Amino acid sequence: MLDLTKNANALLMFLLELGVLAAVGYWGFTVSPHWGIKLLAGLGGPALFVAAWALFGAGGGTNATYPLTGLARAALEIIWFGGGALALYASGLLTSAVTFYALFILNAVLRIVWNEV
Template identity: 45%
Template sequence: MNMVKGANLALMFLLELGVLAGAAIWGFTLDTNPILRVIAGIGAPAMFVVVWALFAAGGGKNARFPVTGCWRVAVEIAWFGGAAVLIGLAFTAVAGIAFFAVWAVNGALRLLWRQA
């Protein structure tokens, strides 16, 4: 069972990387001026990083303003939900929904197993 729990935490890390990749891909694939694409491709993931660092980094232990309980859930829903929207815009709605669904299952298991 410890192996499955460890795999769930590894999936959480991959989902966090997916947020950053999805935001960057969305920005770099915008149908606009190349300069704005570069700004969006770098700026969108940067904004996600700032939010995560302020409120949720390291399961809340390394965050500047750590949140717990329902506030942590709200931050995660906003963070991963925002990324799901950007993934849906960059690729397809199904891709965004699938990303959010994987996060939801991962989050439910982390709650069930009391993981950070």
């Protein structure tokens, strides 16, 4: 049963990672009435987040170009997932932002308890 719960938490982590990209993309397409800015922010924002995650956080750090551990990894996750929550908040989706960040906190606490960080 514990293995099933750990796998569900890993799935939640993956879905949260995708959620960050969706949130930043959504924010980008709502940030301005001008189509040029919408395209730049809506496509460029997620691209920057993907680049940062690939460099420092991919695969729990195992697939990252420059893997971070310890406090640096914790800071990356707080900034990464906080960025997703802030994008939702900036888009006017307060409830979604709070729910998103609460799910991240739950996921992080479970990974710490299970020593999966």
